[in-house]
Amino acid sequence: MAAITGGPLIGRERDLSRIGDAVGQGGAFILRGEAGVGKSALLEAAAAQALAAGHRVLHGSGSQFEAEVSFAGLHQVLYPLLADLPRLSPAHERALSVALGLGEGAPPGQLLVANAALLLLRQAARSQPLLVVVDDIAWLDRASAVLLGFVARRLTGSRAGLLAASRSGEEGFFEYGGLPGHELQPLDEADAAALLNARFPALAPRACQRLLADARGNPLALLELPVALGDSPPSVLPQVLPLSGRLQAVFAARIRNLPAASYDQLLLAVLEGSGDVSILDRESLAPAERAGLVRIEGRLLFRHPLIGSAVVELATGEQRRHAHQRLAVRLAGRPERRAWHLAEVAEGPDEEVAALLQAAAHANLLRGDGVRAITLLLRAAELSPDGIGRAGRLGEAAYLGSVVNGDLRDAPRLLEQARRADRRGESLPTAVAGTYHLLNGYGDVDSAHRLMTGGIGTLADAHNKPLIEGLYSLLMVCFFGGRGELWETFHAAIDRLKPRPPELLDILGRTFSDPARLAPPVLDRLEVVVAGLEREIIPARISRVGIACAYVDRLGQCREALWRVVHHGRDGGAVTSAIEALFLLGNDAFLVGEWDELQQVVEEGLALCDQHGYQLLAWPGIYLKGMLAAARGDDGTATALADQMTRWASPRRARAIQYYAWQVGALAALSRGDFEEAYRQASAISPAGELAPYVPHALWTITDLVEAAWRSGRHAAVAAHAAAVQHLAVVSPRLAMVAGAAAALASGDNRLFEAAVATPGAERWPFERARLQLMYGERLRRTRAGGDARVHLVAALGTFRSLDARPWLTRASAELRATGQSAVPGSAELTPQQWEIATLAAVGLTNKQIGERLLLSPRTVANHLYQVFPKLGVTSRAALRDALSRNRSQMTQESPPP
Incomplete structure (x- = not known):
């Protein structure tokens, strides 16, 4: 104070x-x-x-x-x-x-x-x-x-x-x-002596020397020790003590001289903590004011916090309990404060006080302070009689501690206490916390599923918050398990909810379990939920919206909100949500070609997982590291990470992690040209001609499977898979692009390939699009359409170069040379209008702003940029400025002198 x-x-x-x-x-x-x-x-x-x-x-x-x-x-x-x-x-x-x-x-x-x-x-x-x-x-x-x-x-x-x-x-x-x-350093000897002499000019020199030596330049000691000294000779000054001990002794001596009524008010003020003078007796405080211990300026202020410490230390246990009792009465209109003071008075189990503390915990949770909520829940559990009430409060504290505070390692102790408190069975909060610990500790998917379904039982009240939180946990169990029989239990529980399931839970249960079949009917509803992210303030809900968007290619619309969750976690907020948000941002970064950002968010997310013991949550980050290594030709790293995922996933029946490993393996095999191995790995996720039920990852591996089948001569498999994915074209531009390219490979119709790579919005997925352009360019070259092939090969090569996707860059360069062109056209091929548009885009103007300046439609501007990006070897507007500078320099060097 x-x-x-x-x-x-x-x-x-x-x-x-x-x-x-x-x-x-x-x-x-x-x-x-x-x-x-x-x-x-x-x-x-x-x-x-x-x-x-x-x-x-x-x-x-x-x-x-x-x-x-x-x-x-x-x-x-x-x-x-x-x-x-x-x-x-x-x-x-x-x-x-x-x-x-x-x-x-x-x-x-x-x-x-x-x-x-x-x-x-x-x-x-x-x-x-x-x-x-x-x-x-x-x-x-x-x-x-x-x-x-x-x-x-x-x-x-x-x-x-x-x-x-x-x-x-x-x-x-x-x-x-x-x-x-x-x-701030202690005063030097000269300034310390000046301070002491200014405030206590009558002190004898010998006393000054002793005080200066004793205070060691601490101004508070210099000002307070002479007060305690009074008229005593220097020889009776206390021996040198730790400074805090001396000051406590000084404060305590001054406090003891107060009338009892004044001391009682000081004790009330310290234990109340906010300085609220409305609950204090101003008249009784007057002696403390005169002694300079406190002052009142709208609220009560202590001269120094150590005064408050001394007040409490001087109180007996009975005095403290009595003060808390009085505060509980005076704060009857403030439930949270009253609950805390009643808890300080309680000497044994008290269900009424425990319930008040739990209500106060929930109020803190609603205000966004999960850490304080956990403290109150633990105190409520201490005051709960043995039974389901205590078990439930301990379970809730364990779950919130794991999710909000990142204190996963403390969960086993709390869960064991909960089980001892109620041996009749698991409460729902305890089951949720136990599930979370099983998943992140041992990765025991099946045990976690049994525990969670047992806790949920036949509950069906859609307004039961612990039940809904339990269903979100069950959803993650089912996802990591990756098996249809697990999801069937989840969907049955959702169908039981009355009057209806919560909107986000219902949508997430469809887009995250079997998006190929269940997502299309709810996409309009998902768009509404995504639009509401601008106003969303709860980190867990934002990350869950991001998860709902992941397999239907809408993560880009969640980026700003997901970054809010990351910043919230960095500032001490919900750790789990921050980890999930980081890896969701990493997923989007891989697909949209922001691979430098991908490395940063994955490293941060994995560091948080390691720091807090979140083993299961780390696997999506490890998967992303493997995908980036595979795409860039680091075959050793990609293979090692895929093997690491397989070794962990297999004994735990965590199929989702196995799907991660197979996709990394397939991409690594494609990068090194081992198309047989690539087909084996990709088809293990979902066989050709089928989108396996409850395998959402099949939507991320369509291009891998089709390319592996095409390059290994499995034309029937290409045709079968093309037929299986055509209905996904309505889901997103990426899926429309890959479905169209699969149909083109199956039919041999170049018009379908042209339409696929020109899908509106397809430029948002540069790596996947460039792979399709490379395949199309290869096919065109083999049909002796060299000029047309060069257009697509140049575009693909530019993308691979900007991404540093080395194996693909090598393949595209070889194909381009086979067309008779030994180098990629430079910026000299840009028309004057393209130069102007690219320059304006590089300084941050939107397509609409560029169009208004150049009297063009935004669509025309977009078409020009579509042609400019591959010519300059970039995939985003952010890279335009550097690319234009490099190419101007090259043109200057290549131009003959006048």
């Missing part, structure tokens, strides 16, 4: 200047140092300096004995700005209001609340520069600390600054990494 200072600071001029330089024009600055070194005084001086310079200053502080209500610290900071909430967008206003307990609504995502707070601060700073000063930031409640860390990183360049202080060695939940800061 804020410190009280008196007089000018001594020896801190340079520190104060450094702070002013750091936050004067916006940005954040973190001041750290040992207890009592003067951080609070420096904050006050910086705040006064900012006020004198015309800034508006907002204050907040952490409390070691905070009642642990989510966003309490944020409420302190933003309280003077709450009248400006209506100036935010409705979504931001609603999120911040719910988080701060000012309104009701859907649980806000932490990222949405953080953005709302950031916008509110930026908005306030428009009319007047703003400085947020937060003391003891390591003692903030977790939700506030994480959010302010997010805000701190985004103030640079604004008129708002954040200045925070924290004790060295106390990390808390505020993320300091990367923020500018300064370790």
Whole structure:
């Protein structure tokens, strides 16, 4: 809490200047140092300096004995700005209001609340520069600390600054990494002596020497030890102790001199934690104010947090229980705080208090603070009598800990406690947590399926939240199991739900289980759900929408929302959702040719899996590493990763991981020209002429199977598979393209091939499209249509070069040479209009903007870019600028001198 200072600071001029330089024009600055070194005084001086310079200053502080209500610290900071909430967008206003307990609504995502707070601060700073000063930031409640860390990183360049202080060695939940800061050092001997002499001029020289030696430059000790010394001679000063011990002793001595009524009020204030003076007796607090221990400025502020520590340490157990009882009565209108204080009073099992704590946990969960919810659930479990109530609370804490906090390793202990609490059978929350642990620990798919179906039983209430969460878990069990009999149980459970299944669960159950058969009828409904991602704030729901989109090629529409989930996880949010989002982004990056991004997101996702023990969740990342290695011709890595997946998947009957391994193996074999092996691997996923039921991965391996069959001379297999996939053309441009190319290979009709590679939107899938162009170019060359073949071979070669897909690049180059062309045409082949369009696209103009400038339709612009990209050897607008620069340089070098 804020410190009280008196007089000018001594020896801190340079520190104060450094702070002013750091936050004067916006940005954040973190001041750290040992207890009592003067951080609070420096904050006050910086705040006064900012006020004198015309800034508006907002204050907040952490409390070691905070009642642990989510966003309490944020409420302190933003309280003077709450009248400006209506100036935010409705979504931001609603999120911040719910988080701060000012309104009701859907649980806000932490990222949405953080953005709302950031916008509110930026908005306030428009009319007047703003400085947020937060003391003891390591003692903030977790939700506030994480959010302010997010805000701190985004103030640079604004008129708002954040200045925070924290004790060295106390990390808390505020993320300091990367923020500018300064370790405040003790005063040097000269400045320490000047401070002591300025505040206590009557001290004898000998006493000053002893105090200077004892304080070791700590300003708080220099100011407080003389008070304890009083009229005593220097010889009776205490022996040298750890600084914190000495200061605690000083505070304790001053607290003991207070009247009992004043001490009781201080104890209430510390245990209540927020500084709310409405529950305190102001008259009884007067002696503490006169002693300089506290002050009241709208709320109660301690001179130093260690005073609060000393107050609690001096209390007996009975005094603390009595204080919590009184607070529970006085906070009757605040259920969460009341529940916590009742829990502190309870001495044994108390189902009523346990239920109140569980309700408080769910309220925190709705506000986006899953970590606090887990703490409350665990305390509720401690107060629960043995039985299903305790087991359910432990199971829920285990599940939330695994999903939200990434604390998967603690799940077995909690689950074992849950089983001991209720030996009659698994509660549904316990079954969900047990399923999650089985999957990510041992990968035991069948046991996880039995456990989950047993927990669900015949439940059918679509409004039963644990049931719905259990069905989402069952869905993932079925996916990784990859077998029809597992999915049948899931679909039967969905069909039982009354009055109807939740929309996303119903759609996901179709697009993720058997998309070839079940997805087409729900695609319009999926589009509506995807459109709602702009307003979605719950990370788990965003990642589930992404999963629903994966096999029907709509991940690109989810990218912005998925990145929000990743950032939320980086800021301390839901770890599982962040991992899923990273790998979903990786899936999309592979398909759309953003392979550098693919490497980055996969590495981050695998690091999180390793850090938190998510073994099963790691396999999609390992699969993506294998696919990239196979595509780029790193056969050794691809084969090793495929073998690793097979060895893990086979004994666990985790068929989805086996499908991953077979696709990596098929692509690696195609890359090295082993078409027999490629066909064997690809057809193991789904035989030619069939899209195997409940094998969604078959939609990602159509080109692999068709190419392997065509190149190995299995023309009947090509025709059979072409017939099997034709109905998928309505699902996405990618599937329309590969289905059309399969039909062209089967029929020999070049018009079908032309239509396939020109499918609207097909350019979004550059690697797969280039492979089809390579096959088409080869066929054209063999029919002596060399000129037409060159068009497609040049386009394919440009794509392979930009992706660094070396085996395919080598094959395309060889085919191009066989047509009689030894090099790829350069940018000299661009027409003047193509140059102009490419240049405008390179600086960020959209097709519509380019068309308006050049009096062309957006479609015409798109057609020109379709021809420009392969000529320049790029696959995206982002690469145009560098490609144009390289080709201008080449043209300059090749042009003869005038």
